[in-house]
Amino acid sequence: MQKIIYLHYKFDSMFSQSEENYLKAIYHLGITSVNGVSTNAIAKKLSTKASSVTDMIKKLADKNVLIYKKYQGVKLTEEGKKTAALIVRKHRLWEVFLVEKLNFNWDEVHDVAEQLEHIKSSKLINEIDALLGFPKFDPHGDPIPDTNGNLHLIEKKLLSTLHINETGICIGVKDSSASFLQFLDKQQIALGQEVEVLEKEDFDDSMTIKINDKKMTVSNKIANNLYIQKQ
Amino acid sequence: MQKIIYLHYKFDSMFSQSEENYLKAIYHLGITSVNGVSTNAIAKKLSTKASSVTDMIKKLADKNVLIYKKYQGVKLTEEGKKTAALIVRKHRLWEVFLVEKLNFNWDEVHDVAEQLEHIKSSKLINEIDALLGFPKFDPHGDPIPDTNGNLHLIEKKLLSTLHINETGICIGVKDSSASFLQFLDKQQIALGQEVEVLEKEDFDDSMTIKINDKKMTVSNKIANNLYIQKQ
DNA sequence: AATATTTTTTAGACAAGACTAAAAATGTTT
DNA sequence: AAACATTTTTAGTCTTGTCTAAAAAATATT
Structure with missing residues (x-):
């Protein structure tokens, strides 16, 4: 057996x-x-x-x-x-x-x-x-x-793809390297914050946004690494 | 350079x-x-x-x-x-x-x-x-x-070394195999409980103890694997 | 003290996972 | 389509950590 x-x-x-x-x-x-x-x-x-x-x-x-x-x-x-x-x-x-x-x-x-x-x-x-x-x-x-x-x-777009006057919520990062994350911390950008596109510069693809009720200009490199959920 | x-x-x-x-x-x-x-x-x-x-x-x-x-x-x-x-x-x-x-x-x-x-x-x-x-x-x-x-x-002794009428607190196990620990769970023996030695049997070195206000007899193998802090 | 037993070390081999250098396949140009 | 460039694979080597089998040392026994 x-x-x-x-x-x-x-x-x-x-x-x-x-x-x-x-x-x-x-x-x-x-x-x-x-x-x-x-x-x-x-x-x-x-x-x-x-x-x-x-x-x-x-x-x-x-x-x-x-x-x-x-x-x-x-x-x-x-x-x-x-x-x-x-x-x-x-x-x-x-x-x-x-x-x-x-x-x-x-x-x-x-x-x-x-x-x-x-x-x-x-x-x-x-x-x-x-x-x-x-x-x-x-x-x-x-x-x-x-x-x-x-x-x-979840449906999400890169900040860089938003048009002027579009709004959304910052919900993620594409690049999650320590240096990028530390940069966001320094700029007081965090997930969950509301974003509105105020201006886009054709010359260098930088954009001016209102985030967390603060106005700031971000380079294309930044805008290309922040995910936004459209509202 | x-x-x-x-x-x-x-x-x-x-x-x-x-x-x-x-x-x-x-x-x-x-x-x-x-x-x-x-x-x-x-x-x-x-x-x-x-x-x-x-x-x-x-x-x-x-x-x-x-x-x-x-x-x-x-x-x-x-x-x-x-x-x-x-x-x-x-x-x-x-x-x-x-x-x-x-x-x-x-x-x-x-x-x-x-x-x-x-x-x-x-x-x-x-x-x-x-x-x-x-x-x-x-x-x-x-x-x-x-x-x-x-x-x-910390000063500790094996339960097996205590004499009749000695008391202490159960503070550790020597053998921490799953089977021994499960045995203790089944007997409702846990760390922190008070122990008193009531009787010791010369024949097989088993002992009768009062633990957690319950009287029980434990074999020498058990008593040899339970650490007691003398009071 | 000599012999037997046990413990420890050596020598050589192997598997996993990585590397280099060279060969083979695929892709791109012109 | 031939030549060149790139990508991928092969072949062979290395390191880590393991193993078996045999040799050497230490310990135990008579």
């Missing part, structure tokens, strides 16, 4: 930290494009070499989280998308936790969340979610995928 | 996850003995092979966190002790966090804390410490080292 043992491979997660980082990078890169994600794009995103990427995507293809045809780039499978989304979920929930509960500023959370996102415990992340009151967005305005990896996309 | 670059190796931590696990194991094993910690003891603690241990302790000796002489076992240096103590600090603070803030039971925290203890961010752990109100003990009654790695030892 022999007992059959069912291996529950999907118990929590079967991916190494490195594999998770690749999945997340491909997920982020693939979200915009309909085509496959190129080896070089992945290498650039992860600050690694194309040859290392080729090695890893072969491994991930064997694990059925992505489709790989030589020289054709890669595409995540449904399983791959879900796995990646759940890592993103963890990352963003930890960011909210750090800001809401531990007095981190929004420019300090990234590196720590980058580590915390790899902690394997579904109870842990669900309890964090509950502790925070099931937030739907992280401190940079990015949406938090639900427990199934689905995310509720 | 050449700029001199000072490398701040001590920034946060220069140890790999594996190195940290070895340091912690040696720290725990060395706390009791005055002699060095043997290769085999480390291998057993980490469920690895003696040959792997030899490799690693050579590397750690090169990094000046321990003293190693062939066939003589190892001893942590002051730097090694501090490094290890700070990992233990993180582990125990995370355990408190999980129990106090995330509804974990004391028998569920170990594996998750084992992962969380490797997160590198001094701000993170200090904020967790503050959020918890600077606790001095973890959920199993073990002391939490301070930011310098020092720990305040």
